[in-house]
Structures are given as structure tokens and as C-alpha cells.
Amino acid sequence: MWGGGPLKDAVGERLAALGVNLLNHSGATEVGALGSVFFPGPDYNWRYIRFRQDFDLEFKEAETPPGQAQRYKMIAHPFGWHEDFELQDALISNSKGSGREFQILGRNDDLIVLATGEKVLPQILESLLSARPDIKAAVAFGERQFELGVIVEPLLNVEDYDGFKSTIWPTIVEAGKKMDSHAQISSLDAVIVVPPGTCPRSDKGSIMRRETYRVLSKEIDAVYRNLENSTVAGPIISATSSNLEQDLKELIVSTLDWDTVSQKLAFDLDFFELGMDSLQAIRVRRALLPSLVNGSTSCRSADEIGRDFIYQHPTIADIASFMRSASDDNDGDFSRQAAIDRLVENHFPYETIVLLTGSTGSLGSHLVAQLANLPQITKVICLVRIQPHATSQKSAYERQIQALNSKGLPLTDEISSKVEVIETHTAIPFLGLKEEKFEELCKSVTHILHNAWPVDFKRTVQSFEGQFHTLRHLIHLARQIHNFRPSVKPTLLFVSSIATVSQYGRVHGPLIVPEKPMEDINCTNPFGYAEAKYVCEKILDEVSEAFGDELEVREVRVGQMSGSKITGYWNSSEHLPALVKSSQKIGALPRIRGSWSDALDVLAAELHINTVIPLADWIQKVAEIPDVAGVENPAKQLLDFFERDFEHNATGEVILDTAQSRSASTALAGMQPVSEQMIRGYVDFWRSSGFLLS
Known part of the structure; x- marks a missing residue:
């Protein structure tokens, strides 16, 4: 027993x-x-x-x-x-x-999961090998690799390891016939022979699998390095062949014995649709390596052709395109991004049409320009406020184009034709639109970007009732989009504010503000603008919970935005331009805590200001200038903000976590600090616009 x-x-x-x-x-x-x-x-x-x-x-x-x-x-x-x-x-x-x-x-x-996610239970292979009278133990390996290998411990010492491998190879082949095709061992190079007693055992005498992997980790790594670059003898197909696709097809069919499916193997048909498994993908890669490396003028090395090559190029047409581009010394098809872009282009399910509010302001204008220039977006529909007392005879479209031009964002005729502008009162049901126009939006819009918001820090939260109505109507539009087109799940993105979380550190301690909904109103700045943004965030959180299967809700908390790094445009009505203008008036810049010293040095040099004083003293000097000089002293209109919130918000006390956002946005992930050149560009813009003295 x-x-x-x-x-x-x-x-x-x-x-x-x-x-x-x-x-x-x-x-x-x-x-x-x-x-x-x-x-x-x-x-x-x-x-x-x-x-x-x-x-x-x-x-x-x-x-x-x-x-x-x-x-x-x-x-x-x-x-x-x-x-x-x-x-x-x-x-x-x-x-x-x-x-x-x-x-x-x-x-x-003991389950082994390959890099493809395919699972292998290795007992058949191990038991058949262990049953041989000349083998003491066998342990399969291959976790997170593309194919299986096996460690074999002979019963007695073996001098000729290669000869021993050849002796046991028929047993390995026999085991492969009883296992899934992806679990078969493809080459003698995947067999490791070790001296008797090498594999660690438990007190009961059974092999300790994980410990064996650890002890023989170098040998296992060497197996996969050798397999990575191994090839099979065969013809070298030239990338310049006039029958390149047909040549590739014949090579693949012969490698896999796919004669029975050769008629189905169209040049643009995915191999895996025909049942290709991971091991077959490896075999095809090996058969193709001589052609991929030597069949083009680029002469690439085998280690540049990853073991996932067939997964990245799963059709004959893809492989042919790869070889031709390599022959032209073009790295395009080696790029993961190029592959993704090609798939998106080929399989994009519908036109992308964006509905945008707040399109004439600083951020809004940049959004219009950015969206309209994206090739995958076919139309940008801007909802702008009706101006009943406007003296200009310009149309809403002309005013939108003028807003873009004033910020150095001109559009070509072709791009501007993608922009549609509608004047309306969005706080009215159906966004103030006629029924047929609202229904047209339901049948066309795919993304809603709600950016419009009045910037007035003196208003109470109750005075933003119109904004709450607008948000409600946009939510209704998003749900109706899904109702009209069930295959479309529209995105509703709300531009919120850092003001909704500016007190987070004072409530929870000096922590980075997490990328999640705020549950405590005490984290929000105690004035109407911030509280109204917080209300909208809470509404959208409820919408996401209740109607998440109908629409995608996103919220972006925007902090203080700098000016354009290209044109230098920075809206002079904002608080930082006001600080610069008033500093020029009083002949002194404020000393600001945190990492402001470099920026202040550049501003001091540009404005020819040699005096830097404590922020409290600067506020006092700004307050002492008579009101009649308000045009020259705009910071005086914002003294409450500078006294109460500026230093808290601007000196590192409010830091937003952006890890998730950066993982989703390559632009945000690549952001750099504001440079000296950019600061000089802002000053030049303010001077050219007449805001600053020359």
C-alpha cells in the first residue's frame, strides 16, 4: 500500500x-x-x-x-x-x-497557463514519461510562455543528453497526441535533461513543482531564448515577389498540413478563425523567420520578430504588408499603435459626432479646434447661447469662427465645414430646440461634452438652477440617443472643477485628492460656483448608477488652466493675468510659496520688476489703489479670492491624483511643467492685446 x-x-x-x-x-x-x-x-x-x-x-x-x-x-x-x-x-x-x-x-x-491564456494539465505528458523504465521523473513547464517544455530526470546518469532526448522523443510525441494541440511539445530544444536527484522532492518523495522551476530557472530561461530564435529549414520568400501573398499561403499550408482548409484560407482571413492554436502560431513564425529576416532589404534579426508575431499579424495580408514595409525600411507596421489604428479605421462602427456646450470660451474654443481636426470625428455641433441684445449682425457660426481666430485657432475651410453652430436656450426642455432638430440629434450624436458654465464666484448655489436644468436635458438627450440607437452607448462628459475638492486636504489631512466621487460637501469650496459643480457631479453619479447600461458618464475636474503653449493666448479676465497686470501697476510681485520662484523670476525679468514682497503686503498695496484705476488694477476685483483661496489652491495644498487619467490619456501623461519660453509667450500675448503695458 x-x-x-x-x-x-x-x-x-x-x-x-x-x-x-x-x-x-x-x-x-x-x-x-x-x-x-x-x-x-x-x-x-x-x-x-x-x-x-x-x-x-x-x-x-x-x-x-x-x-x-x-x-x-x-x-x-x-x-x-x-x-x-x-x-x-x-x-x-x-x-x-x-x-x-x-x-x-x-x-x-499543477495547471500551467500559457501566455495566450490557454491552459495545460501536464499529467499525461509527465506520467507517460515517468512510466518509462529509464526515467525517474518528468516535470512540465511553460507558465506565461507560448509553448510547453519538459524537465526530464533519468533514472541513471546519462552522458549523451542529446542522444537521450532522441530516445525519449517518441514518448513525448505519443503524449502530445493525447493532449490538446496547444499542449504539445514542438521541439527537442524544449526538453531539459538533468542529472538524477536534481529535482527537489518533498518528505513523501513527490516532486516539488514550483521549487523545481526555481532551481532550474536559468535552464528554463535558456530554453525560451533558444526557441525564440529557432527556425525551420524552408524557402526564403522575397518581399519583392509579385506573388508574395500566394507564396506565404503555400508556406503556411505546408507547415501546418492545412491542405483541407487551403481553399478557405483567403488572404484577409484571420488564421485563428480557422482554428489556429498557439503552438501552430509558433510553428508558422519559425517557418517564416528566414523570410522575415532575410526576405527584405532591412535584414532584421530574429529577436526583433516577437513570439507573438502571428497574433500581431493574423492574416496573410498582414504578413505581406509587414514584409513590404520592412523592405522599404519603414517601421510603421512594427508599431503597436499602427496596428491599433488600422483596426480602429477598419472596424469603426459609426460616425463620431460630438455635441459641445461652451464652445466660445477659452477652453471651449480649443476643444472645437481639437475635435474638428481629429479625422475620426465627422461633425462638431456647438450649442451657444442666444444673444438677444447683440449689436453685431454676425451669425452664431461667424461668432464661433471669430472666437477661434481671436485665440489663434483658425480652421481651414475643409475643417470648419465640420462645425455646426446652433443658437438656443439649453435650460428649456429639449435644450430649447424644435422637436425635429432634437430628434435629429438623437439619431446622430455619439458624444456629449458639457463645458458651458458661468464663471462668477459671487453667485449662490441657488442661482445656478438654469445649469441644473441644462444638465438634466443633456442627460435626457443621452438616454434618447440610446433609445433611438440601442447599439450606441453615448458618452456624456461633464467639465467640473478643482473647486469641488479644494478642501479635501483640510477634511481628510494632507492627502492627494483621489479620482473618485466626493461624498462630503465639506471637501468643496464654500461658494456657489463650486457647490453648483458639486451638485452636478452628484447628479451624474446617480445617473451612472441608475442608467449605466444606457450611457457612459465621465467627469473631469479642471484646475487653473494656463494659456496656449502655441499662441500664448490666455484670457485676461482670469486671476493670474490679473495678478500680473496689478503687479505691473504697483511695481512689485507677490512672494508665493511652493514652486513659484522660477516663474516669478521670469515674470520679474519680462516686466522689469525688481521688487518681490510677501503676498499679504502685495494684497494690501493692490487694495490701496483707488477704484477709478480698476482697468489697470484688475486684481482688486478679486481680492476676496486672493485673500482666502489663492495661496491654498496654488501652492501645492490641493494636488489631484491623475494616475487613472494619465493611463487613459497620452496627452496628459506627457505633460511637462510650464517653461520659461511659454511664460514669455503669455506676456507677449498680453502686450500685443493691449492688456499689459509695453
Whole structure:
């Protein structure tokens, strides 16, 4: 009787042939002895354990690879436990046994998951090899790799490792026929032969799989380095061949013995649609390597052709395009981005049409220019406020174009034709639009970007009621878009403000503000502008929870935006331009904590100001200038902000976490600090516009 590990088939068969009665046994610390102890008769097969009848054991069907015998898992109920205990052994039933006879194939945690996500249970390979009289143990490996390998420990010392590999190769091939195709071993290079006693064992004598991997990590790494660059003998196909696609097809068909599917293998058909598995992908890559490396003028090395090459180029047309571009010394098709862009272009499901509010302000104008210049966006629809008392005879479209031009953002005729401008009162039901126009938006818009907002820090939250109505109508539009076109899940993006979280550190301590909804109103600045933005965030959080299957809700908390790094445009009505203008008036700049020193040095040089004074003194000097000079002293109109909030917001006390945003936005991830050149550009713009004295 034995337990704790498998009895080698060759040993068991030899003992049985000699008339020794064999009894397979098993147990678990948590339960006790699980196998029955009895005198085995001729009806008993020693390869199976006959589990006890007096234990409450359940045998349930488990996930089983296609074409293989049904696997089972065993669940026990240890005395005194309140929960089930699932043993980690993979079992198969003895169809000729008593119903409680099972063979242990191995532990479920022996499962190997390849880089493709395909799973391998290696027991068939390991058991067939271990059954050989010249092999003491075999351990498969391949976790997070593209193919399987195996470590073989001979029974006796072997001098000719290559010869030994050739001797055992038929057994490896036989095992492969009984396993999934992706679990087969493709080459003798994937076999490691080690001296007897190399593989670590437990006290029971069974192989310790993970410890074996650790001990032989260098050898395993060497296997995959060699496999990476291995090739198979075959023709070299030239990238300049006039029959390149057909040549590639013939090579692939012959490599995989795909004669039966060759008629279906169109040049643009995905290999994996025809059933290609990971091992076949590796075989095709090896067959193609000579052509990929030497078939073009680029003469690339094999290590530049990744093992995922076929996954990146899953059609004959893709491979041909790769070879032609490589021959032209063009790295385009090597780029992951190029591959992604090509897929997006080929499979984009509908036109992208953006509805934008607040399109004439500083941020809004830049949004119009950016969106309209994106090739995947076919139209930008701008909703602008009706101006009942406007003296200009210009149309809403002309005013939009003028707003763009004033900020140095001119559009070409072709790009400007993508912009549509609609005058309306968005706080009115249906956004103030006629029914047919609203329905037209429902049938065309894919993204809504709500940017419009009155910038007035003296208003109370109740005075923003019109903004709440506008948001409600935009939500209604988004839901109606999905209602008209169920395949479209529109995005509704709300431009919020850093003001909704500016007090986060004072509430929770000096922490970075997380990218999540704010639950505490005390985190929001205590004035109407900030509180109204907070209300809108909360409304959208509720909408996301209730209607998340209909629309995608996003919120962006925008802090103080600098001017354009290209044109230098910076709206002179904002607080930082006001600080610069008033500093020029009083002949002194404020000393600001944090990392402002470099910026202040540049401003001082540009404005020819040699005096820097404490912020409190600067505020006092600004306050002392008579009101009649308000045009020359704009910071005086913002004294409450400079006294109460400026230093808190501007000196590092409010820092927003942007990890998730940066992972989604390459532009944000690549942002750099404001440079000296950019600061000089802002000053030049303010001078050219007459805001600053020259």
C-alpha cells in the first residue's frame, strides 16, 4: 500500500506481474485517511483509489479538456468544520469500478497557463514519461510562455543528453497526441535533461513543482531564448515577389498540413478563425523567420520578430504588408499603435459626432479646434447661447469662427465645414430646440461634452438652477440617443472643477485628492460656483448608477488652466493675468510659496520688476489703489479670492491624483511643467492685446 504520491507505472506493473497485491491509498491532513484498507481481489485495479464509504465525500464534475475523460473534484466535510473542503486533486473515474474508485491525475494547482491564456494539465505528458523504465521523473513547464517544455530526470546518469532526448522523443510525441494541440511539445530544444536527484522532492518523495522551476530557472530561461530564435529549414520568400501573398499561403499550408482548409484560407482571413492554436502560431513564425529576416532589404534579426508575431499579424495580408514595409525600411507596421489604428479605421462602427456646450470660451474654443481636426470625428455641433441684445449682425457660426481666430485657432475651410453652430436656450426642455432638430440629434450624436458654465464666484448655489436644468436635458438627450440607437452607448462628459475638492486636504489631512466621487460637501469650496459643480457631479453619479447600461458618464475636474503653449493666448479676465497686470501697476510681485520662484523670476525679468514682497503686503498695496484705476488694477476685483483661496489652491495644498487619467490619456501623461519660453509667450500675448503695458 502506498500514498502521498503516484506509484510509477513501470514499478507497479512489474510488482503486479510478480504477484504482489497493490493497494492505492490517499489521505489529507484536514480529513484523515480517505482510501479504504482491504485485501485487494482480482476485480481491483491498483491504479485507482477506492474511497471510503463511511466518509461524507462528494464527487462533482470538473472542467475537462475537450476529447479527454471526464474529470472530477472531491469535496469533503471535515468534522467540526462549518464549510466544505475541496481537495486540489484532479480525478478520473474507473468506469469498471464500484462508483467510488478514482485515479489521481495530479493536483489542480499543477495547471500551467500559457501566455495566450490557454491552459495545460501536464499529467499525461509527465506520467507517460515517468512510466518509462529509464526515467525517474518528468516535470512540465511553460507558465506565461507560448509553448510547453519538459524537465526530464533519468533514472541513471546519462552522458549523451542529446542522444537521450532522441530516445525519449517518441514518448513525448505519443503524449502530445493525447493532449490538446496547444499542449504539445514542438521541439527537442524544449526538453531539459538533468542529472538524477536534481529535482527537489518533498518528505513523501513527490516532486516539488514550483521549487523545481526555481532551481532550474536559468535552464528554463535558456530554453525560451533558444526557441525564440529557432527556425525551420524552408524557402526564403522575397518581399519583392509579385506573388508574395500566394507564396506565404503555400508556406503556411505546408507547415501546418492545412491542405483541407487551403481553399478557405483567403488572404484577409484571420488564421485563428480557422482554428489556429498557439503552438501552430509558433510553428508558422519559425517557418517564416528566414523570410522575415532575410526576405527584405532591412535584414532584421530574429529577436526583433516577437513570439507573438502571428497574433500581431493574423492574416496573410498582414504578413505581406509587414514584409513590404520592412523592405522599404519603414517601421510603421512594427508599431503597436499602427496596428491599433488600422483596426480602429477598419472596424469603426459609426460616425463620431460630438455635441459641445461652451464652445466660445477659452477652453471651449480649443476643444472645437481639437475635435474638428481629429479625422475620426465627422461633425462638431456647438450649442451657444442666444444673444438677444447683440449689436453685431454676425451669425452664431461667424461668432464661433471669430472666437477661434481671436485665440489663434483658425480652421481651414475643409475643417470648419465640420462645425455646426446652433443658437438656443439649453435650460428649456429639449435644450430649447424644435422637436425635429432634437430628434435629429438623437439619431446622430455619439458624444456629449458639457463645458458651458458661468464663471462668477459671487453667485449662490441657488442661482445656478438654469445649469441644473441644462444638465438634466443633456442627460435626457443621452438616454434618447440610446433609445433611438440601442447599439450606441453615448458618452456624456461633464467639465467640473478643482473647486469641488479644494478642501479635501483640510477634511481628510494632507492627502492627494483621489479620482473618485466626493461624498462630503465639506471637501468643496464654500461658494456657489463650486457647490453648483458639486451638485452636478452628484447628479451624474446617480445617473451612472441608475442608467449605466444606457450611457457612459465621465467627469473631469479642471484646475487653473494656463494659456496656449502655441499662441500664448490666455484670457485676461482670469486671476493670474490679473495678478500680473496689478503687479505691473504697483511695481512689485507677490512672494508665493511652493514652486513659484522660477516663474516669478521670469515674470520679474519680462516686466522689469525688481521688487518681490510677501503676498499679504502685495494684497494690501493692490487694495490701496483707488477704484477709478480698476482697468489697470484688475486684481482688486478679486481680492476676496486672493485673500482666502489663492495661496491654498496654488501652492501645492490641493494636488489631484491623475494616475487613472494619465493611463487613459497620452496627452496628459506627457505633460511637462510650464517653461520659461511659454511664460514669455503669455506676456507677449498680453502686450500685443493691449492688456499689459509695453
